[in-house]
Amino acid sequence: MSAAIRWMMTGAGQPIALAEFDPFQPAANEVVVEIAGCGVCHTDLGYYYDGVRTKHDLPLTLGHEISGRVVAAGTDARSWVDRGVIVPAVIPCGSCDACRRGKSTICPNQKMPGNDIHGGFASHVVVPARGLCPVDEAKLKASGLDLADLSVIADAVTTPYQAVMQAGVQAGDLVIVNGVGGVGGYAAQIAHACGGTVAAIDVNDDKLAAIAESGAALTLNARSLAGRELKAAIQAFAKQRGLRATEWIIFECSGTRAGQEAAFGLLNHGATLCVVGFTMDKVEVRLSNLMAFHARALGNWGCPPELYPAALDLVLSGRVKVAPFVEKHPLDEINQVFEAVHHGALKRRAVLVPAH
Ligand SMILES: [Zn+2]
Ligand SMILES: [Zn+2]
DSSP states (O other): OOEEEEBBBBTTSOOOEEEEEEEOOOTTEEEEEEEEEEOOHHHHHHHHHSSSOSOSSBBBOOOOOOEEEEEEEEETTTTTTEEEEEOOOOOOOOSSSSHHTTOGGGGTTTBBBBTTHHHOOSEEEEEEETTTTHHHHHHHHHHOOOGGGGGGTTTTHHHHHHHHHHTTTTTTTTEEOOSTTTTTTHHOOOOOTTTTTEEEEOOOOHHHHHHHHTTTTEEETTTOOHHHHHHHHHHHHHHHHHHSSSOOEEEEOOOOOHHHHHHHHOTTOEEEEEEOOOOOOOOOOOOOOHHHTEEEEEEOOOGGGHHHHHHHHHHHHHOOOGGGGGEEEEEGHHHHHHHHHHHTOOOEEHHHHEEO
């Protein structure tokens, strides 16, 4: 067996350092995944640049959007060997009270690669077999995608998928997605695939142009429209399309203070506000608007592994496109890629691909 390598974060802002390790000692319920690709998420940048603490002590291998092939397994997980898989970004224990009641995203024993355990910026990763999402090889081939492209399903696709399911988007709904970058673009595509008519808001015209080709019926640049004008523009669009002037479903994916304030300002009667993006910033809102509008606000942390196959199916069937929104880079350029993502130099989500 060739040497396995992983890139270790040793401290905030310190160069990420290469190390060899031996992954081939999995516990009975674990598998060894030879990594095809691992997406770079803003959560990784939060750990690396902003001092957000990982649960596992440093040094730690970051990366929680992992796809690959199982090359070895413990005694209880042998059936996974040779299969292509997506590793869930949040792996619940499956046996605690929350898990048994179907609330696995709040499992207190959950493991997140690149946070609780070593993650995917590596040649191999050792993870529990529980929750792995198998990839149908024939469908993958027919899709024109490769296994590395599917890495972004763990998190960038499944987190908004869970948000869309939780909000109950269906045909006839007017859906507003605020922030159509890495995660929000998929929120827009998934909501569209569920029958919603999507209005996309961003401050970046390139991102708006990209999502206009992939499911958004209306695009609005928040730089050129104030809060009230945004709402008025969407009201006019709803009227023109014969959609409801109430019960809008709003996905806040920008993870910015301005974006969260704008999203809250779009509430109407019976509205649903889904908070998908994250920021440490606080916003000032009149929370009583939820009461006055009989509206609701929902959050979601990751996505239960049992929803992954349906999200994967949306991608493999072409109803949700990933290829135009990812770009692959060699894993050994991790330090340069982090810098580029940090400075907003990449238009698409970076997927780091190890050499095998
Ligand atoms: Zn993430
Ligand atoms: Zn649990």
